[in-house]
Amino acid sequence: MKTATSIVGLLCWLVAAGVAGAQQPPPAAGGTPSSIQRLCTEGTEVGFGPAQLPNAARALRERKQLRVLAIGATPLSARDQTQGHYALVEKVLESSFKGLDVEIIDRGVSGELARDGAERIKNEVALVRPDVVFWQVGVADALALTPANELKQTLVETVRWLKVHQVDVVVIGLRYRRSLARNEGFQNIRKVIRDVVKDEAILRIGHYESIEALDRVRRQEGEPPSEFDLTDAGSNCVADFLSRALAVGLFKKPRGEHGNAGVPAPSQK
Amino acid sequence: MQRQVNAVDFWRGYALIAIFINHIPQNIYEQFTHKNVSLSDSAELFVFLAGWSLRHVVGKPEDPRPTSELMHRLFGRAVTLYVAQMAIALIAIAMLAAAALLLANPLFLEWHNAAAIFYDPVRAHIGLVLLSHQLGYFNILPLYVVLMMIAPLVAMLHRYAPSALLPISFTIYLASVVFAITVPTWPVSGQWFFNPLCWQLIFVLGFSMSRERGAGGWVRRNISWLRMVAVPIVVGLAVMSRFNLWWDPTKVPEPRLLFLIGKTFVTPIRLIQFLALIALLSAAYPYIVRVLPRFVDFLSRLGRNSLPVFCVGSVLSLAGQIVRFAYGGGVVVDTVLVGSGIVILSVVAWLAEWRRR
Numbered sequence: 221m222k223t224a225t226s227i228v229g230l231l232c233w234l235v236a237a238g239v240a241g242a243q244q245p246p247p248a249a250g251g252t253p254s255s256i257q258r259l260c261t262e263g264t265e266v267g268f269g270p271a272q273l274p275n276a277a278r279a280l281r282e283r284k285q286l287r288v289l290a291i292g293a294t295p296l297s298a299r300d301q302t303q304g305h306y307a308l309v310e311k312v313l314e315s316s317f318k319g320l321d322v323e324i325i326d327r328g329v330s331g332e333l334a335r336d337g338a339e340r341i342k343n344e345v346a347l348v349r350p351d352v353v354f355w356q357v358g359v360a361d362a363l364a365l366t367p368a369n370e371l372k373q374t375l376v377e378t379v380r381w382l383k384v385h386q387v388d389v390v391v392i393g394l395r396y397r398r399s400l401a402r403n404e405g406f407q408n409i410r411k412v413i414r415d416v417v418k419d420e421a422i423l424r425i426g427h428y429e430s431i432e433a434l435d436r437v438r439r440q441e442g443e444p445p446s447e448f449d450l451t452d453a454g455s456n457c458v459a460d461f462l463s464r465a466l467a468v469g470l471f472k473k474p475r476g477e478h479g480n481a482g483v484p485a486p487s488q489k
Numbered sequence: 490m491q492r493q494v495n496a497v498d499f500w501r502g503y504a505l506i507a508i509f510i511n512h513i514p515q516n517i518y519e520q521f522t523h524k525n526v527s528l529s530d531s532a533e534l535f536v537f538l539a540g541w542s543l544r545h546v547v548g549k550p551e552d553p554r555p556t557s558e559l560m561h562r563l564f565g566r567a568v569t570l571y572v573a574q575m576a577i578a579l580i581a582i583a584m585l586a587a588a589a590l591l592l593a594n595p596l597f598l599e600w601h602n603a604a605a606i607f608y609d610p611v612r613a614h615i616g617l618v619l620l621s622h623q624l625g626y627f628n629i630l631p632l633y634v635v636l637m638m639i640a641p642l643v644a645m646l647h648r649y650a651p652s653a654l655l656p657i658s659f660t661i662y663l664a665s666v667v668f669a670i671t672v673p674t675w676p677v678s679g680q681w682f683f684n685p686l687c688w689q690l691i692f693v694l695g696f697s698m699s700r701e702r703g704a705g706g707w708v709r710r711n712i713s714w715l716r717m718v719a720v721p722i723v724v725g726l727a728v729m730s731r732f733n734l735w736w737d738p739t740k741v742p743e744p745r746l747l748f749l750i751g752k753t754f755v756t757p758i759r760l761i762q763f764l765a766l767i768a769l770l771s772a773a774y775p776y777i778v779r780v781l782p783r784f785v786d787f788l789s790r791l792g793r794n795s796l797p798v799f800c801v802g803s804v805l806s807l808a809g810q811i812v813r814f815a816y817g818g819g820v821v822v823d824t825v826l827v828g829s830g831i832v833i834l835s836v837v838a839w840l841a842e843w844r845r846r
Contacts, residue, residue, distance in 0.1 A: 293599060306678070326678045330602035331625030333514055343749045346738035347669060359596060364515045364810065365818045385739055399593045405817075447595050 273388040273423065273469040279351035280470065285321040286313070289348045291337050292356025292392065293330035306354075312463035325350070331360050334371050338378040345387055352388040354462065358409050359394060368408040375416040383420075390466060391417055391424040392458070396431035398447055423469045427461050491842060494789045496774040501538045502788030505798050507531035509830055512626045512806035513813065516823040526727040528750055529763035532629060532683070533691055537767065538792075539633060540695025547644050550702065556648075560641050567637035570796070571620075574630040577800050578617060581624055581807050582606055588811045597811070601625035605677050612676035621675040623682070627803055632683040636692045643693060651703055658693040661686055666754050667744045680753065687754045691763070698767075716772055719765035726762050791834060794841040801837045805830045 279286055290306055306324040313322045327344050329337070334357050341353065355378075361371050382389050393413040400406040410428065417424040431450055438445050492498065507522040508531045524530035546562055548554035554562075582603060589597040598607045601624045605613035616622030620631040646654045664670065665686035672681040697704040708715065729735060741748035749756050755763075778785045791798050809826040816822050 293602070293604070328677075328679060329625065329682060330604070330677075331600055340751070342738050343751050346741070346745050346749060359599065360514075363596060363600060363814050365813060366515055397594060397596060400596070447593060450595075 273352060273390075273466070275386045275388045276352040276466075277470050280320065284319050285323070286352065287348065287350045288322065288324040288352050288354055289341075289344055289350035289387075290324055290326045290328055290354045290356070291341050291344065292328050292332065292354075293359060306459075308459040309462050309466075312459060313466065316463065316467065324354070328356065333360050333364055333366060334358070334374045334378075335366075338374050341378055342381065345382070345385060350387055352390060352466075353382060354390050354392060356392040358413050362394060362400075362406045362409045365405055366409070368412045371409060372412045372416060375413065376420065379416065379420045379422055388469070389422045390462070390469065391422060392427075392462065393417075393424055394428055395458075396428045396435065396450060398435055398450065401432075423465055425458070425461050425465050427458055430457065430461070491845075492793055494778070494786055496771065497538055497541055498789040498792030499774060499777070499785050500534060500770060500788075501542075501792030501795050502790065502798075503792075504531040504534040504538065505791050505795060505802055505834070506788070506831060508535065508629070508799070509802040509806050509834065510827055512803070513809040513823075513826060515818060516809070516813065516827060517818070517820060518823060518827045523766075526731060527723070527762065527766060528726055528730060528759045529755075529766060530752075532752070533755065533759075533763045534767075535629065536632070536636070536688055536691045537695035537698075537763070539636065540692035540697075541699040543640060543644065543692075543696045544699040546640075547647065547696075550700075553648065556645070559644055563637060563640045563644065567634055567640070570630060570634045570637055573796060573800050574620070574627070574634060575618070577630070577803050578624055578627055580804050581627055584804070584807055584811065588815075592811075592815060601627070601807075602677065609676055616675050616677075619675075621673070622677065623674065625682075626806065628682045630799070630803075632681070632685055632688055635685040636689060639689060643696060647696070647700075654693060655697055655704055658690050662690040666746045666756065669744075669746055669754075671753070682753060684753050684755075690760070691755060694764070712768065712771070716768050719768040722762060722765040723769055726758075787835065790838045790842065794838040797837050797841050798834050802830070802834055805833060 276286055288306075306326050310322045310324055314320055325344075325348050327340070327348070329340070332340075337355070337357065341355070344350075345353070357375070358371075379389055391413060394406070394410050397406070413424065416422075435445065435450055507524070510516065510518050511522055511524060511531065513519070522531070546554065546566075547559065581601075585597045585600060585603050586607070589595055598604060602622070603624060605622060606617070613622050620634065623631050643654065643658075646657065665684060670686055671684050672686065674680060694704075698708055699705055701709070735750065736748075738745065738749050746754055746756055748758070750758050752759070809830060812826060813822060
């Protein structure tokens with residue numbers, strides 16, 4: 221009963237946050253800390269894909285512990301300075317769910333192409349034995365002009381390998397850049413990531429869409445934020461988006477089933 | 490006096506060119522460097538030859554350099570390398586900032602681990618000076634600095650307890666691999682891309698192999714059958730590498746790093762492949778010098794001036810990445826970038842020698 225109450229409470233919180241975000245215009249990027257905080261907590265679309273995180277959920281159920289391997293460049297913002305980005309994610313998750321122990325092992329190599337990251341992921345999975353991988357991918361490939369089909373093949377192969385090895389994946393894809401909104405190569409990379417996420421039914425952090433919406437609204441209001449403001453806003457919110465998307469993935473109901481996805485009962489604080 | 494053309498300078502020149510090309514990822518010439526058919530790449534070659542070159546500083550066994558002079562030269566070299574690393578890192582940061590402004594693209598501010606510099610400058614600058622924060626593709630020189638810092642110890646051990654040098658180095662390597670001991674980065678959490686606890690073995694092997702006595706003498710006496718053993722290792726692993734015929738890393742026994750293939754720890758399989766490759770390359774040089782003497786002369790000049798060439802090459806490769814993004818890749822752009830880069834590197838080497846005349 222307590223479990224059901226917790227899940228219902230969590231879902232209500234997520235829905236409320238989503239509704240609130242949908243009804244209110246996004247706050248100013250690069251504005252006051254409170255406005256950025258609102259964007260982070262009220263951004264409407266943080267998780268994409270019909271994804272669940274069955275292996276992470278099992279780890280939670282059996283050990284009350286989540287072991288996360290982070291691959292790719294570590295997103296960083298002014299807000300993370302005292303603890304580091306992933307420390308913030310750990311903190312958000314642990315403070316949201318009582319008794320949950322989250323350990324994030326950061327093996328990110330900034331500037332690493334997906335093909336090189338894919339090689340390392342296999343080794344790191346063998347060494348770290350994570351329940352879930354946070355894979356920040358696409359930026360280096362977009363800058364290095366990696367052919368879209370090559371990236372797609374790398375992503376599909378690696379995601380499938382991870383699934384076979386009972387490791388969930390959360391993709392942290394490209395971030396919104398106004399100057400690249402019409403850049404064919406950048407958008408091709410973005411499309412490839414979205415396609416793979418959809419086809420492989422994995423979770424993607426939708427910070428591109430959130431910041432894009434913010435930019436659109438602000439421009440309609442005649443106050444377009446600068447590219448650097450948008451970057452700052454996006455960076456500031458990644459930890460929050462990641463934490464919320466993870467919560468959605470962990471507690472999402474599997475298709476065709478009733479009740480929760482076998483997740484334990486971490487009561488929400 | 491300028492050194493005669495030799496195999497060490499030639500292969501070091503080759504390693505410098507290969508590093509330059511490989512550090513412009515996705516350019517069409519990247520597929521022609523030996524990393525495509527080899528587990529090890531130019532980084533191992535560069536570090537091994539750095540160890541080999543230590544022989545010139547240490548001196549011949551019958552005429553060793555005085556200890557105080559040796560220490561002075563090695564520490565001086567380490568300081569020179571450190572200053573070079575600071576200079577190219579600073580230039581790289583400025584290049585990324587300029588690219589972000591000129592191309593109105595803040596992605597450049599986050600590229601190659603630069604995000605901390607721009608968004609967490611207080612701590613990142615401390616990390617930069619302490620070498621605990623390294624930019625992507627600018628992480629070989631910090632390893633080289635550390636290796637040069639330990640070089641006096643290597644030289645002293647070799648002088649007073651030569652038989653202990655390789656066992657000690659190997660023990661440190663093995664302990665690091667078995668217990669996955671790494672050197673952490675800061676302020677961005679992570680680990681050194683080139684784990685110095687492991688890569689020191691390649692450096693020490695390079696130095697040991699350069700000596701006529703001890704391990705180096707043994708290798709020289711047995712090089713014929715070593716090369717015969719090396720052929721199937723290099724060919725077999727090239728085939729496995731080409732067709733991705735690797736075992737599942739999650740199925741290997743503990744300690745797993747002993748059986749994995751990784752660059753950070755230069756794992757045993759990679760190390761063995763590299764040594765086998767070295768055995769074969771050493772056989773190839775006399776033929777190359779006979780058939781392509783001008784080519785050997787050209788690469789040897791680069792190798793003789795490895796530090797300035799490496800530094801300029803690092804900066805040029807980053808410039809190449811930025812130009813590729815701005816103008817798109819393809820045969821023409823890649824050819825211009827790689828071609829002009831090699832020309833500039835050769836000019837740098839020539840200028841370095843001209844200054845010393």
